[in-house]
Amino acid sequence: MKYIEEYREKSLILKLSDHIKKSVKRNYSFMEVCGGHTSAIHRFGIPSLLPPEIKLISGPGCPVCVTATDFIDKALAYSQMENVTIVTFGDLIMVPGSSSSLEKEKTRGADIRIVFSGLDALNIARTEPDKTVIFLGIGFETTAPGTAVTVRTARKEGFGNFLLLSAHKVMPPVMEAIVREGIKIDGFICPGHVAAITGSHIFNFLPEKYRLGCVIAGFEPTDLLQSILMLVRQVNTNSPDVEIQYSRAVTANGNLVAQDQLYGVFEPCDANWRGFGNISDSGLRLKREYDAFDAEKRIPVTIQQYRDNPSCICGDVLRGLKIPGNCSLFRSSCTPENPVGACMVSSEGACNSYFKYHSQ
Numbered sequence: 038m039k040y041i042e043e044y045r046e047k048s049l050i051l052k053l054s055d056h057i058k059k060s061v062k063r064n065y066s067f068m069e070v071c072g073g074h075t076s077a078i079h080r081f082g083i084p085s086l087l088p089p090e091i092k093l094i095s096g097p098g099c100p101v102c103v104t105a106t107d108f109i110d111k112a113l114a115y116s117q118m119e120n121v122t123i124v125t126f127g128d129l130i131m132v133p134g135s136s137s138s139l140e141k142e143k144t145r146g147a148d149i150r151i152v153f154s155g156l157d158a159l160n161i162a163r164t165e166p167d168k169t170v171i172f173l174g175i176g177f178e179t180t181a182p183g184t185a186v187t188v189r190t191a192r193k194e195g196f197g198n199f200l201l202l203s204a205h206k207v208m209p210p211v212m213e214a215i216v217r218e219g220i221k222i223d224g225f226i227c228p229g230h231v232a233a234i235t236g237s238h239i240f241n242f243l244p245e246k247y248r249l250g251c252v253i254a255g256f257e258p259t260d261l262l263q264s265i266l267m268l269v270r271q272v273n274t275n276s277p278d279v280e281i282q283y284s285r286a287v288t289a290n291g292n293l294v295a296q297d298q299l300y301g302v303f304e305p306c307d308a309n310w311r312g313f314g315n316i317s318d319s320g321l322r323l324k325r326e327y328d329a330f331d332a333e334k335r336i337p338v339t340i341q342q343y344r345d346n347p348s349c350i351c352g353d354v355l356r357g358l359k360i361p362g363n364c365s366l367f368r369s370s371c372t373p374e375n376p377v378g379a380c381m382v383s384s385e386g387a388c389n390s391y392f393k394y395h396s397q
Contacts, residue, residue: 044257053262054086060269061090066221067268068357070212071228072099072385073256079394081258083265091265094220094357095390097211097310098228100176100204101128101383102355105309108173108204109134110340115171115202115332116147122165123149124158125173128383131376135344155187162191162199171332174203179230181205181321182295185302188323188330200332203322206308209239210319216247220357224250224268226261229283234299236291237279244277255283302327311345311379312352351378354387361391368392 069075075095078084084093097103113134116123123139130139130151143149148168152158158172174184184205191199208231215222227240232253240251250271254264264282271277281287299321308320323331345352348366353359361367361380371377373389380388 041257044255044259046259050086050258050262053259053266057086057091057262057266057269058088060266060273061088062273064090064092065223065269065272066092066094067224067226067265068094068096068215068220068222069226069254070096070098070208071226071230072102072383073230074098074226074228074254074261075387076385076390077256077258078261079390081261082394083258083261086258086262087265091269093226093265094222095354095360095387096215096357097312097355099380099383099385099387100180100206101132102351102379102386103206103211103310103312104129104132104175104204104379105311106134106345107309107340108202109138111333111338112139112171112173112202113137113142114338114340115336116142116149118169118336120168121148122161122168122170123147123173124152124161124170125149126153126175127151129173129175131382132379133346133377135341155184156190159187159191159196159199162196163194166198169198169200169336171200171202174201174205177206177208177228177231178234178299179228181303182234182292182299185298188302188327189298191330192327197329199330200335201323201330202332203303203320204308205303205321206310206319207305207321209242210316211310211313212240212243213247214313214316214319215357216243216249218356222249222357223272224252224277226264226268227251227253227279229253229255229260229287232281232283232287232291234292234295237281237287237289238291240279244279248277250277251279253279253281253283253287255286310355312355346377349378351380351388354380361388362395364388
């Protein structure tokens with residue numbers, strides 16, 4: 038299969054591993070900020086192919102994981118309203134709120150449905166005009182253009198019963214928050230899917246301002262190993278840069294059509310991140326001309342002060358301060374079937390990946 042088998046060739050994988058081992062001159066810490074990378078790194082056993090001098094750290098790359106409890110609580114409040122249908126992607130339904138989850142409320146009779154796209158949600162509004170359909174928009178620059186197209190279509194076709202509750206976020210501000218917090222890393226493995234939309238230039242501030250290298254990586258074993266080798270070489274030569282390893286999908290300027298859709302509907306706003314708190318200009322809200330589709334403006338809702346489980350260390354995992362095995366709940370009361378924290382819910386979450394691909 039093209040672009041799969043070629044990037045899983047055993048001899049090439051071993052050759053890249055050998056090149057990395059011969060290139061190390063010191064200790065290195067690299068952070069991936071894409072949930073797809075987190076899953077692939079552990080699925081393919083990438084750490085076992087690296088020398089002990091190289092440490093990989095999982096960061097805030099899973100959109101389900103970084104969605105804060107207050108957003109879940111708002112969705113739960115809407116789910117209790119008469120004639121309201123909550124529409125969401127599958128993973129989000131299991132994320133715990135302060136006192137419940139969408140999955141639990143669904144079993145109690147709330148109208149909560151899983152879809153594969155925003156347009157699926159819009160079709161529910163189209164076929165059930167007596168319902169107020171609230172679509173939970175989550176994800177980074179990768180999924181936000183699709184939500185933007187959905188909102189534009191809703192306005193064009195006049196669906197007043199379709200609303201958006203947005204938790205969409207953008208990647209650069211949280212990466213800067215990690216650096217400013219002083220978390221020790223030598224470079225970033227940058228998200229390939231995000232960069233396919235935005236272009237590589239959005240990461241230029243990292244080498245220019247913070248002297249940190251970046252390599253935009255694909256998702257196969259050879260992609261990841263080549264990206265790590267590129268980062269090692271940047272560190273060794275003290276020449277931080279933004280390099281594109283995932284050149285079959287990413288360019289400097291990105292997908293201009295998708296960007297036009299995204300920024301035609303959304304504008305930056307402050308956003309609450311699990312583990313980080315409020316980060317300026319890290320979220321996406323609907324522009325004023327789309328207020329009619331903004332759930333929080335059309336149907337304001339008040340929630341009680343939200344709270345996270347104090348025993349869950351998901352926030353520290355997302356900030357690269359701890360690993361899942363440091364958590365007292367991991368593999369005991371917190372499992373994929375019964376997640377206590379958001380990092381155990383999604384297949385792209387660090388806790389979920391550790392659970393599936395590590396024996397202890």
